[in-house]
Amino acid sequence: MKLNTCAFAAFLACLDAGIAVAADVKYSTWMARSIMNRGQGIMTGKGGSSEPLQAGFTQKVFTAILERYPHDPLAPQIRGYLHESAASVAPFMLNATHDALSYPLDRLSNGNALLSLSKGPKTNETATFSSAAAALRQSIDLNRRNGEGGFWYFVYPNWSYLDGIYSLAPFYALYTAGGRKDPEARKALDEIQFQIDLIYYHTHNASSGLLVHGYDDSKTAVWADRITGASPYVWGRSLGWFMMALVDTVELLPRSGCKERDALLRKYNDIARAVLKAVDPATGAWWQVMNEPGRAKNYIESSGSAMFCTALLKGVRLGYLKDAGLAMEAKVVGVRAHGYLTDTFVTQNDKGFLDYNGTVSVCSLNSTASYDYYTGQPLLFNSVLGTAAYAFCSLEMEMFV
Incomplete structure (x- = not known):
């Protein structure tokens, strides 16, 4: 059963008018209840x-x-x-x-x-x-590290992915950094900034401002650019992981006197501008392959779109977007994206739980990393990478109340 999101249209109108309003439905807790009902997020080793x-x-x-x-x-x-x-x-x-x-x-x-x-x-x-x-x-x-000191994402020699930064940076900051100034905290801050700077340098496209999925430091992979080692395509979810990593890590660092925090904020603002430019004007969400909008076989993908919605709205809420115009645009785009995701990918099943569709399965650089590869990976129903991402962006929507 499709959900009625008229409440969100009213919510957006009130936001534009500067009126505080309570959301009629807490989709964050509803989706959490649905995740628990499906038994997701429990590790079995299999x-x-x-x-x-x-x-x-x-x-x-x-x-x-x-x-x-x-x-x-x-x-x-x-x-x-x-x-x-x-x-x-x-x-x-x-x-x-x-x-x-x-x-x-x-x-x-x-x-x-x-x-x-x-x-x-x-x-x-x-x-x-x-x-x-x-x-x-x-x-x-x-x-394991590549020749420049960048972390391998997994077992593939010298390959670094945007994806891994989401798990690395916030945990390392929480474990050893925070507001401390001892040598171990300094080591953590230096490493966090180094890893983010390195992958940003290798994957950043100067014309679009977007980051491709990853890079091969040896530049020998079939997909690697012979100068930068970069992969050719901007995969939405990998950039979504990276953008959420930035805003989550900034939240854990000292608010003053922390050059690493300032550096991460600059990157976050730059990527936010690029992501806002890349939003699909017809839907208000984002393409699976972001540097090929509208191309045959490409489609609007639900997990990456939810991640961008989360990162944009969280940045607005915490005041990380310093330009007032950029912050307002991010708010409007984020709210619209949540409404589209709810209308398009969320359904209520006959047991009263929420289902979520349109989430691509794992996309790996251990592949051809071609356009056909990214657009040919299967879409999963109720993937927790999509349902949890939707719960996150729903929570950020509710934070406006």
């Missing part, structure tokens, strides 16, 4: 290399929902499920060497929840959470 990211992304959005709605009737269930997800991951992440060799950088997305839960009353379980968080932190030091 779900392949992307399973840690599915768990970590679920944990991150559930943590954000609990921060916003600590007294919601659903909060105890969300809190319990967050704990269950982290507990399912911890046994797989207790050996730093194994972590670094066996899982992509995406593994680090679990570190935030593990670190938080390790601070509870001293029990065998909190000790396991603490050990897993520490192993993940150590695995950063053990992660």
Whole structure:
């Protein structure tokens, strides 16, 4: 059953008029309830290399929902499920060497929840959470690097992806940086900025301002540019991961006297401008292959679009877009994108849960990385990478209240 989003049209009108208004529906908690009903975000060890990211992304959005709605009737269930997800991951992440060799950088997305839960009353379980968080932190030091010092995303020699920054930067900042000024915190800040600067340099397109999926430092991959090593196409979800990484990491760094925070904010503002220019004028959302808008076989993709919606609205809410005109445009575009996603990809099933469509499956540079590859990957129904992204952007919509 399609959802009626007239409430969102009214919400947008009130936003434009500067009127505070309560949303009729909390899609964030509704989608969280649906994720729990499907049993998503629980690691089994049988779900392949992307399973840690599915768990970590679920944990991150559930943590954000609990921060916003600590007294919601659903909060105890969300809190319990967050704990269950982290507990399912911890046994797989207790050996730093194994972590670094066996899982992509995406593994680090679990570190935030593990670190938080390790601070509870001293029990065998909190000790396991603490050990897993520490192993993940150590695995950063053990992660393989290319010739320039850039982290390999996974097992593919010398290849770095935008995707991995989402899991790396916020966890590393939370674990060792924050407001501290000791040598370990300085090391973390230096590494975060170095990794972001390096991948930005190699993947940035000067004319569009967008970033392609990744690069090969050896420049030998079939898809690699012979000068920069860059892959040829801007994959929406990979850029969505990177943009969310920037805004999430900035939130964790000291607000004054932190040059790294200032540098990340500049990149965030530059990418926000490029993403706003790349929005599809007909739908208000974003293409699967963003540097080929309207080309045959290309389509509006639901997970990347939700990530851009999240990153834009969060930047507006936290005051990260310093230009008033840019901030207003980001607000209008973000709200419109959420409405389109709700109208187009969200349905209510006969059990009262929300379903979500239009999410592309995993796209890897371990491929031809061709246009036909990106547009030919299957679309998944109720992929947690889409449902959690939609819950995130819904939460940001609700933050305007």
